[in-house]
Amino acid sequence: MQIILLLQRHPRLSARELAERLEVSTRTVMRDMEALSAAGVPVYTERGRNGGCVLLPGYRADVSGLTPREAQALFAWSGRSALSEELGLQDALKSAMGKLSSRLPLELQDDADALSDAIVVDRRRWFAEAEDHGALPVLRQAVVTRRRVRLLYASASAGESQRRTVDPWGLVEQAGRWYLVAAHRGVARMYRVSRVEQVDVLEETAERPEGLDLQAEWDRLRSELEQQLPVGVEVEVRVRPERVEMLRRIATPMLGKGSVAREVPAGDEWPHLRMHFRVREAACGVLLGFAGDVEVLEPADLRARMLQLAEAALATYG
Numbered sequence: 001m002q003i004i005l006l007l008q009r010h011p012r013l014s015a016r017e018l019a020e021r022l023e024v025s026t027r028t029v030m031r032d033m034e035a036l037s038a039a040g041v042p043v044y045t046e047r048g049r050n051g052g053c054v055l056l057p058g059y060r061a062d063v064s065g066l067t068p069r070e071a072q073a074l075f076a077w078s079g080r081s082a083l084s085e086e087l088g089l090q091d092a093l094k095s096a097m098g099k100l101s102s103r104l105p106l107e108l109q110d111d112a113d114a115l116s117d118a119i120v121v122d123r124r125r126w127f128a129e130a131e132d133h134g135a136l137p138v139l140r141q142a143v144v145t146r147r148r149v150r151l152l153y154a155s156a157s158a159g160e161s162q163r164r165t166v167d168p169w170g171l172v173e174q175a176g177r178w179y180l181v182a183a184h185r186g187v188a189r190m191y192r193v194s195r196v197e198q199v200d201v202l203e204e205t206a207e208r209p210e211g212l213d214l215q216a217e218w219d220r221l222r223s224e225l226e227q228q229l230p231v232g233v234e235v236e237v238r239v240r241p242e243r244v245e246m247l248r249r250i251a252t253p254m255l256g257k258g259s260v261a262r263e264v265p266a267g268d269e270w271p272h273l274r275m276h277f278r279v280r281e282a283a284c285g286v287l288l289g290f291a292g293d294v295e296v297l298e299p300a301d302l303r304a305r306m307l308q309l310a311e312a313a314l315a316t317y318g
Helices: 002-009 015-022 026-038 068-080 082-086 090-101 106-117 136-145 214-228 241-254 280-288 300-317
Strands: 043-046 052-055 147-153 162-174 177-184 187-192 196-205 233-239 262-264 272-277 294-298
Touching (some): 002 015, 002 026, 002 043, 015 026, 015 052, 026 043, 068 090, 068 106, 136 147, 136 162, 136 196, 162 187, 162 214, 187 214, 241 272, 272 280, 280 300, 294 300
Antiparallel strands (some): 147 162, 147 196, 162 177, 177 187, 233 272, 233 294, 262 272
């Protein structure tokens, strides 16, 4: 494809010039010219002082083959994607998209640029700071080259950072957070990249199960973690009208899958909201933070727990 593009822009190039531009040997250029000719592309070589590699005049190849929707998908999202930057691939992505854009019709480029300028991707949760993914490019390279790594890892459960030697299997991006899926002493685990304080790539080859399905492995690890969490709770609350929007924003990241705070018709001056919190104690913490602006109506046991916590807080601060 690169040879075709070069010969479309230049009427005639020597094999040596092509080799220099493509950073390959002249033998590779000649072999690729033969392959193109065998595939039906009208290229040929001319011997002599003014000879070289030639593409039949007038021949144009749409080597991109992109539809308008495909062009928008590629250029709009790649131009705004923080994933490539976190993985240390932003420059490579820009270079690749630049090569591709040189072959796009102007109307496709205009459409892609228009959508790109109208899209902003913000993967951070509300009221949460961006995580430190400084170790990500090194981990990405270790995964690709299948090298074992030694981590200095600040576990959420351990009191101090610990060193662990692991076999990296893959990386997972989940709602703005990156996780390393790796085996420690033969057992698959997930490691939050923001908690990796140091990573050293070893010369040893990482062990990786044959035919590993990373998506299935991640789903299993995530399911195991979620099963360890306390049970959730469905609550109904009445909220001071001017505080409804703030409650929605703060509570939404803690609500169950597919659950959104929704108003329930009532004869009360204060709106009633129903929401399903994934973790019971999280519901108590969020709702208590609104003091008298939020009242739990159901369930009764959560209402009693709220009173217990409020009395404990009063005893502490009173």
